[in-house]
Amino acid sequence: MDAMAQMGRSSFSTNVKDGRDPFFPDSTRRTPLKPSETAAAAALAQTQIAVGPLSSHLQLTGLWPGKTRPLAMINKTSIAPGEQLSIPVVIPGAAGRSEIRKVTVRCIEIRKNSVIIAVDGETGNKELPLKTRF
Numbered sequence: 001m002d003a004m005a006q007m008g009r010s011s012f013s014t015n016v017k018d019g020r021d022p023f024f025p026d027s028t029r030r031t032p033l034k035p036s037e038t039a040a041a042a043a044l045a046q047t048q049i050a051v052g053p054l055s056s057h058l059q060l061t062g063l064w065p066g067k068t069r070p071l072a073m074i075n076k077t078s079i080a081p082g083e084q085l086s087i088p089v090v091i092p093g094a095a096g097r098s099e100i101r102k103v104t105v106r107c108i109e110i111r112k113n114s115v116i117i118a119v120d121g122e123t124g125n126k127e128l129p130l131k132t133r134f
Contacts, residue, residue, distance in 0.1 A: 054103045055119040057089035060128040065112060072107060072115040074128065079107045 021027050062073030071078045077087045086102040093099050104120035114129045 053122055054089060055122055055126050058128060060115055060130050063130055065110060070110040072110050081107050081110055083107050
């Protein structure tokens with residue numbers, strides 16, 4: 001049994017100087033970026049799309065105007081008059097990536113075809129109309 005050859009131990013290096021990725025030889029993800037490319041990426045991160053007020057990303061999607069407990073559905077979250085909730089909103093970001101933020105909303109009044117809300121961090125009340133599907 002002494003004549004048997006010993007097996008070597010495999011290793012994988014992430015160092016670019018050691019050659020190509022053996023699993024993805026055509027990949028360019030390990031190639032170091034040039035200084036001009038890193039500056040362009042930093043400039044792109046700084047010039048993100050202006051999102052405007054967060055209340056502009058809120059949509060009234062449903063109403064239950066009952067006399068005892070009316071409810072409004074804002075961004076798939078139900079809320080009653082007097083309640084204050086954190087509602088998730090999707091904010092479009094740079095390079096097609098979206099970001100989810102939470103907006104604190106207080107329901108003031110539920111009307112026949114709209115809801116009056118107050119958004120934390122914004123002045124005044126906002127009326128969200130119910131969008132028809134026609």
